[in-house]
Amino acid sequence: DGGITQSPKYLFRKEGQNVTLSCEQNLNHDAMYWYRQDPGQGLRLIYYSQIVNDFQKGDIAEGYSVSREKKESFPLTVTSAQKNPTAFYLCASSMDRGDEQYFGPGTRLTVT
């Protein structure tokens, strides 16, 4: 089955700790994205990557970091510098930039 997976579904962390969210796709898509969704709000772009070993900051990149060492994988690290990390994080991929995106099931991160 082709698709995009995220793990874990739920993640709890103490303030001050870095945490890495996993995103993997087997759709052979070039472009991958990370979004953050807060209650009652739309999706806001954190980072995106059009090809391996290249990524760009989105609208709210501060306090986050990413890597794209493989086409299939685009992990997101939420660092201790992120002021309000508690949110729902969605990963997406598309064949090419601007194309329809396929979303993973999301990771709900809670930091206390």
Add this chain to the structure above:
Amino acid sequence: EDKVVQSPLSLVVHEGDTVTLNCSYEVTNFRSLLWYKQEKKAPTFLFMLTSSGIEKKSGRLSSILDKKELFSILNITATQTGDSAVYLCAVPTNYGQNFVFGPGTRLSVLP
């Protein structure tokens, strides 16, 4: 600044009603507009619109784009409880490298 606005933000209807959801945008170098349905977690793709005035249709859902007035509508006829979801509108920007999403319309369909 690129912007996508949706209205209404919330809507409650009864089964069988017809609803119209609105999305307006202000972006540079417009290429397309996309609609997604988000039920619990992952948004699922509904439509991509690139040409003005051409309706896209899938079952009871249809959508149309007006590039002159910079808006799109999503129509759902004969609504069912399974249509209850948040409907998101998105526009690629920066030559397709970035996406701007609207806040979504939360539709609740009561039996």
